[in-house]
Amino acid sequence: MSTPNTDLSMSPSAPLKNIIFDFGGVVMDWNPRYFFRDYFNDDEKMEYFLKHIAEDEWNAEQDRGRTLAEGTALQIAKFPEWEKELRAYYDNWTTMLKSDIPQNVEVLRKLEASEYELFGLTNWSAETFPYALENYDFFNAFKGRIVVSGSEKLIKPDPKIWEVLLERYELIPQESVFIDDNPKNIEVAESLGFVTVHTTEDTDLEKELRSLGLNF
Template sequence: MINTIIFDLGAVLIDWNPDYMYRTVFADEQQMRDFLTNVTTSDWNEEQDAGRTLQEGTELLVAKHPHHEENIRAFYGRWIEMLGDAFEGTVEIFKELKESGKYRIYALTNWSAETFPLAQQKFEFLNWFDGIVVSGAEKMRKPAPEFYQILLDRYNVNPQESLFIDDNYRNILAAEKMGINCIHFTSSEKLREELVAKGIV
């Protein structure tokens, strides 16, 4: 029986997208795509999520791509402009789960420890969680099994009695290997359907 819900944050509850800021930097969409794909890559950003400082990550990239220095420095210099709105449909589900009083609810997120406080300032619902485990603070990230284990141990969570919701299928597979029940998030509407089918909402 499920007694614990674990949410991912980015792309599940919170809309974060570098496009929002970089569309004000690049006049050409393809140039922006090339920059985000080949310079400020997902792999590079994930190292900051895993605990590398924003300054170190920035300087490493500037040294590698000096002709893109200004645009590279904008990534974290103007990071707040990449933070969109909440996904209200998912927030409503979160609220229903919280108000039911049936579940402990946690967040397990790949997020830089330096930028996460900016999200906390913007989104009141981040205060609703019974606990949040942030990769940047722990110096490890999904899909490392050790990262999931931090949450399980810290909050005394039985994996078989928990449900993990994440948009990244890589992270879902890692959680399933640890015996955690999972829903692969694709939309708030689909999430509600799956939770209803499981008798959770």
């Protein structure tokens, strides 16, 4: 995986005012394996199910705005022999949302107390996102300024969802840092003029942001 973008040639020329967070993989640790590893008790079968039956592309359509019920029904029609497992997917979604990512949430809380404006841009089902809002108080740092793909019927890496964010909150890309764990999303954000930080499990987010000249 690529490392966070700290190339001096990409250093921001405009004063940075806004910090935009992706959520999954940045501040939230979500993985269907947290449920299905115990459910199957067979890693090979679990990986087959997640790659070929409940694949990422299928789940992404729920993030794009398709209802959980419709998505489940469509997949059961395609794979009736997996009905029990497919119904278990969203019935046990909260188990897949294991926890926050403490080191990055700590950075978020520091930013909350700073002069920077905080925003969220997330690929997340409109039906499941409220659970995260209700159970993790750090989301209050965004003061409701969150663009959720499932509500917008748009999903990253479609540039149109960034346009929603920019227009709704009157942001300028060159004044904004975009943080995401998905390289494709980082690539699109950069093409739109955002300063970016690509996070991995090894990323020191505070260090990366300070390297961009942020003081918090």
